[in-house]
Amino acid sequence: MKAGSGLEWCIRARISVDGPVKCLRDPVVYCCNLRPHHRTGTTWKIYPTYDFCAPFLDSLEGVTHALRTDEYRDRNLQYSWIQEALGTHHVDIWDFSRLNFVRTVLSKRKLTLLVDNGVVWDWDDPRMPTIRGIRRRGMTVPALREFILKQGPSQNVIKLDWTSFWATNKKYIDPVAARHTAIPKHNTVIATVNGVDEPSSADKPKHKKNAALGTKKIVLGLELRLHLEGDFKKTEKKVTWLAKETINMIPVNLVDFDYLITKENLEKDDDLSSFLTPKTEFRTEAWADCNVTSLARDDTIQFDRIGYFRVDQEYQDGNPAVFLRIPTGKGD
Structure with missing residues (x-):
């Protein structure tokens, strides 16, 4: 397996091949993988499975509580067994x-x-x-x-x-x-207003309720007549x-x-x-x-x-x- 020639082989944890809990039926802990690793290249040909690696690393890194989604719940006993078998620090699991x-x-x-x-x-x-x-x-x-x-x-x-x-x-x-x-360009309509000489500009707040955002420039090429009798809410x-x-x-x-x-x-x-x-x-x-x-x-x-x-x-x-x-x- 170390040489990469034993692709049909794997290493299993000896627990109980006919145990009532399926995750404890001699689970696979190592298998061959010939694909190059993004860090070590082709140095290694054998790698641990997730179910074996997770409890070991969590314990090694001093994790106190492992937060895992409930899809892993049926393998919690295996997680604890591996830590006990290796004599490493026990990690509590919180499912959600x-x-x-x-x-x-x-x-x-x-x-x-x-x-x-x-x-x-x-x-x-x-x-x-x-x-x-x-x-x-x-x-x-x-x-x-x-x-x-x-x-x-x-x-x-x-x-x-x-x-x-x-x-x-x-x-x-x-x-x-x-x-x-x-x-939007596809809906633009050009309007010409008579009586406008030159464009002008004015500074207006970027946010009416947040003066801290500063001001922006409004360019007027357009002059409107004041109509106080109107109500913009009814427009x-x-x-x-x-x-x-x-x-x-x-x-x-x-x-x-x-x-x-x-x-x-x-x-x-x-x-x-x-x-x-x-x-x-x-x-x-x-x-x-x-x-x-x-x-x-x-x-x-x-x-x-x-x-x-x-x-x-x-x-x-x-x-x-x-x-x-x-x-x-x-x-x-």
Whole structure:
């Protein structure tokens, strides 16, 4: 086995081949694997199994309590037996149920298929249910911490909706998201107003309720007549506009996403490829106000009447800035 020629061989722990508890029926603890290791290359040809390695390392590293999802519960006796047999430090196990979401696959094997087959960009794709993925989509660390702590280590199998997840995040980003303006190109209408001589500008707060965010420049190429008798709350249609000035029309791409999975609850034996949403990425070309040129990657903003966005790619050398839409838990 050390030479790599005994692929049909394995090393098993001698416990009880006919014991009433299946996990104690002489489990495999070592087997051959000829694939190169990412650190040691081809130095070793024999490796420990997870069930043997986990209790040993947990004990060696001084872990006091191992937090494990309940899918491993039927092997807890084996975990304890290995530590006792090796004479190592005993580790207590706390079981809890896995956190599942609707229309979402969490299996690493199935997620790997999505990456390898080009269904998503990579492991940090905003559609992926990974920490890197949800962070790239705009989830904040405080909101993630709050959501997880509220769930608690439940023993019940639960299937959560993403609504409450993103609603928690909105509480954190709304007070600090500077307000900006963007106009989708495919819906733009050019308006000419008579009586306007030269464009002017004015400084306005980025957030009406948070002066600490500073001010932004509003370019007026447009002059409106005051109509005090009107009531904007009763106006059926409201207009979002930008002055048609080169410095005030910054090209941007607004990117939104749909669920990767079409089925509410994907069963263990379901064929993943049969339940993939045909199109999950939607890009909208737009013009944004001049202030977006000062935004940096990972900044969170709100485009008025469109939604919240995270800067995924800054505006640079005329290349459009890329903004990823952050769900808010309402209608997402």
